[in-house]
Structures are given as structure tokens and as C-alpha cells.
Amino acid sequence: MPLWTVHHTPGIFSAEEKHGLAAAIADHYQEVGLPRFYVVVLFHELRPEDFHIGGEPAPVGVRVVIDHIARRLPDERSRRRTARWIREMLQPRLERHDGLQWEFHVDETSADLWMINGLVPPPGGSEAERRWAQDNAATAY
Template identity: 45%
Template sequence: MPLWQIHHPVGAYSEQDKRAFATDITAIYTAVGLPAFYVVVLFHEVPAADYYVGGEPSDATVRIVVKHLARHLDDPDRRRVMTERLDATLHPYTRDRKLHWEFHVEESPRDLWMIAGLWPPDPGTDAERAWAEANRPLPY
């Protein structure tokens, strides 16, 4: 599952912005065959008095932590392409709003991950395609 935690200034995003942002993020992963329900996006509003960058309060910074479990990329070229795709997806919600942004991606081992008591199916399998089609976990 990709888990996105978006730490942002208070009021940076409306409910409509958050929905659009989460939809754009989800599209990254469904485009490569992941079930939409794998994608979890959490928005965390942080007041400037609690948000420091370089030791100074910030009211214009977005910090994103992305955790990947379903897919891992070992090839440096594919990692670069993925990172640049994530960055491009962020632009309407960061650069275009004149916000400073930073993100990083962490990869967790698949064998430390379960959904609803089930081990997620291996990538590209019929079971994973069934999960994507049903948009929920299914016994297999």
C-alpha cells in the first residue's frame, strides 16, 4: 500500500483540494495495476507555531512522507522516473500555490504487511487483479 502523510499549513487545502489531491495520488498507483483501496492519504494541518524549517516557523511548507509496501523499485532509473512522477503530481498542490515542498519515499518489506487478516497477493497475479477489480481484499 502506498501511505501518504501530507503535513501542510492550516488552510492550505480545502476539502475539494484534498479530494482532488488524493484522487491524483491514487491515479499514480492504479495506473500500474494496484487496487485503489491500497492508497491511503492522510492530511495533517500544522499551525505555523508548530511547523519549523531551519529553526524558523513556517506557514508555507508542505512536507510529505510516502511509504511504499506493495511495490519496490530496485533499479535506479526506475526509481528516478517514479520520484519525478510523484513530484510532478505534487506541482498543482505545491509549486503552483507558491508553497515550499519536500517529500521522501520509504519502502517497507511486503512480509510485514497484511490487509483485513490477509496477505496481499503478489504483484501482477490474478489475485491482485481480482482485488483491483473488486476494490477490496478477497480470499484467494
């Protein structure tokens, strides 16, 4: 499951922009073979007095925390490619804001501690996972 948590100050994203970004993120993961419903994107709007960078309130800021659980990136090349894709996904949506500082990072969490609707997700690339992707739902396997 990719979980994207987007912390941002007010005015960075409209409702339509949030939906567009979330859909584009889900599109990418679906294209690489993950069930679309694995992708969760949460937007957390924070007042500037609640968003500090370097110990100071930030009038405009974005911090994206991404948890990858369903897959692990096997090597540095894959990690760099993923970082470039994330940058390319975010940069055009953020660079229009003057003075905006933004950053992201990706954590790879153990799939051993992951369930959906009480079910252990099927192994990556398995027939059961392909069925989950096709049905866009978690079902017993």
C-alpha cells in the same frame, strides 16, 4: 500499499483540493496495476508554530512522506521516474503559495510486515491481486 502522509500548514489545501489530489494519486497507482484500495492519503494540518523548518516556525510548508509497500522500485531509473511523477503531481498544486517550502521522500517498506483486514496481500501481478484490483476489496484467496 502506497501511504501518502501530507503534513501541511493551514490554507494550503481546500477540502476539494485534498479530494482531487487523493483521487489523482489513486488513479496513478491503479493505472500501474495496484488495487485502488491499496492507496491511502492522509492530510495532517499543522499550525505554523507546530511546523518548523531549520529550527524555525514555517508560516507555509508542506512535507510529504510516502511509504511504498506493495512494490519496490528495482533501479535508479525507476526511482528517478517515480520522483519526477511525484513532483509533477505536487508542484502545480503547491507553487501558487508564496514562500512555500515543500519536499517529499519515499520509503520502501518490507511487505513481510503488511496485512489488510488480517490478510497477507497476494503477490504482485498475481491472479489474486488482479481479482483484488477488479473487486476493489481484500478477499481470501
